[in-house]
Amino acid sequence: MIPLRLTCFTAVSAVGCGTAETLDSLEQQRSGLAPCAFETVDVETHVGEVPGVDATALPESLRGFSCRNNRLAQLGLMQDGFAAAVAASAGHWGPRRVGVFLGTSTSGILETELAYRARDPAAGALPKDFNYAATHNSFSVADFVLQTLHLEGPAAVMCTACSSSAKVFASAQRMISAGLIDAAVVGGVDSLCLTTLYGFHSLQLTSRLPCRPFDVARDGISIGEAAAFVLLERPPSRLDGDAIMLLGTGESSDAYHMSSPHPEGRGARASIHQALTAAQLAPGDIDYINLHGTATISNDCAEDLAVTSVFGTGTACSSTKGATGHALGAAGALEAVICALAIQHGIMPGGLSTTAVDPKLNLHYLCENRRGNVRRVLSNSFGFGGANCSLIFGRGA
């Protein structure tokens, strides 16, 4: 696989607006989870809500896209000089040679949920100002980002539930390999809504407490929200040694169940193997694994089996969902940005809220931050429907 450069990256989540705040939270082991006070939701759970989303204004000409998900996207695009980096890339390659591939699970469905409450009592019609295409439809966020950044390349939204924004890295990598484009804005945007809060609750998959990945007493997820963006580019012939690169991608399907992972982690193991093969690396070359680690009983068991079957029990692993919550369709991109920060700053973030690692789980789970030379990392993302993706990032040289 042709490695690609992460020319610029940014993230907004419950642990910070932009990479500086995100890194600081990771270093201070600060969690963004708090008791759920979102909208009128009466589920007893913790969430990773991003402050300031509703106050974020969209550009005047794109007001039609107004919804929590696109405001969160806008907040993300404003961080870390991301929009300027994309403008420079489009200037270099041409706007037709820069694609947009984003992941989401629920897009702006919150607008529809609210619109249903405001239905005309007699006719049952939705409010006049409700705009399906610009808010509810999954493509809305990619259309919004295309127009905000003045890009004219291919675009699509990936919707494989919680692996959506990991798989966009593979999609963009293929498009660049085929020579269709030279650069791509990839990432994920997912925002709090009633569908996921009540939905995961109905499956008894939400924890009342802040989620505790890999803990013996873990009992479910904490839902979060995030916008994370990466500018992926065809690398120049001479690479800066500090450059962060996408080295490998792997994708598989469980073919097992709609909402439970394969109990032995069959699909997860396949995606990890593929990513290692694509990167031409051996398991021992990986310094840190950012786990999917949702803190459900079944995910952590299956992922533990998959990871230990490939890596044994020595490789440092953690889930950052104890800090950020599970950002669902944005989790893959958010955790890709955390992996890039791990490599840049030599930090392997300890998993938060986990006090007693489940003795039945055998991977080497970090509860405290570890410092060291982080050359290559693996990030796992697994979604409903058995859609798995593993990504490998590393230094340019």
Next chain:
Amino acid sequence: MIPLTAYIDGIGLLGPGFADWPSAAAILCAAAPYVAAATVLPAPLSLPPPERRRTGRVVKLALAVGFEATTRAAIERSSLTTVFSSSGGDGFNCHEICQVLASSDRQLSPTRFHNSVHNVAAGYWSIAAGATAAANVLCAHDASFGAGLLEALTQVVVARTPLLLLAYDTQYPEPLNAKRPIPDAFGVALVLAPNASAPTLAKLTAMLTYNDADHMSEPPLEAMRASIPAARSLPLLKKLAQRESGRVIVDYLSHVRLALEVELCS
């Protein structure tokens, strides 16, 4: 740039007035008249009974066209990489969820929730076909067919493995239908391979173009093309049905379309 070339080895089709690929092909090449009729979705017998009971229209549609295309291509389903593309998920399921969430009792059914994911058809396909390879599931609103085809061709040329593309849309009930009117269900599946083989029907090469998409000359078919995102495939299907080599432009994004060079193989 690598030419975005793949070989079409099998086609599956279901839509209003279209019962399967051979009968639809007869209509598209004007050998038979088009008779408007509601889309008939078969029960997904490929799924185990518990899963079968939980499936909605979108899953029935995707599975039906996927099985038709792979049967025609005589290819082992379990080995195929897949690309699913749809403008929306299961519209009826979405309506039910929004209705419950707007009521005083917000208890959702777990099945409703897991059927709400956009990749629901991909999940059930992988179970029905035993398919453990990658499944990518896209949405690009009205551009969903073009986005799916581009993703599929890119995967075939980069990974050099056969792939199943499924593009499908179903309607929303009211009140969402008034905001997103999709008149009926339409699905198309193409088995795409990196090399020609016995079942190959045509060679397909795609390029980005900034010219306008081709329309259908027959008013009811043009209405279908314009109103159902997956039916944006009709100009390509017509070319294949007419058994003609030539160039066709299918719709994609508002700023770019796909020019397809079709070369007959058998």
